[in-house]
Amino acid sequence: MSQTVSSEVTDRTMALAREIAAQHAGAREFRPGDALVDVGLTSLDLVNLMLAIEAEFDIMIPPACLNPQNFYSIEAISRMVESVRVGTH
Numbered sequence: 823m824s825q826t827v828s829s830e831v832t833d834r835t836m837a838l839a840r841e842i843a844a845q846h847a848g849a850r851e852f853r854p855g856d857a858l859v860d861v862g863l864t865s866l867d868l869v870n871l872m873l874a875i876e877a878e879f880d881i882m883i884p885p886a887c888l889n890p891q892n893f894y895s896i897e898a899i900s901r902m903v904e905s906v907r908v909g910t911h
Contacts, residue, residue: 827900831879835903836896838874842867854896868893875899881906 832854843849843863852861858868872893876883883906892902 827897827904831903832896832900834878835875835900838878839863839871839896839899842871842874854900856896857894858896871899875903879903879907 836854839852839858843852843861845867846862849862852858858871863871872883872888875881881903883902887902887906892898
């Protein structure tokens with residue numbers, strides 16, 4: 823199943839992740855396809871990112887979507903946000 827992700831969702835998600843990453847000393851720049859754990863985000867950071875995404879996009883991420891694959895990268899998160907927004911999850 824191919825799904826188009828809007829650059830708006832990716833940009834907004836990237837901004838949230840960068841804000842969280844900036845709280846760490848030595849945080850480095852990253853791209854949407856980079857693994858978030860490889861750029862220094864911890865499991866607690868990913869929980870905070872999930873909560874920030876729910877608030878930013880006014881969505882409730884269903885339990886079925888709360889898996890490591892959906893939070894691997896900004897690209898993966900953006901695809902998941904789009905599917906939740908259109909109701910395919």
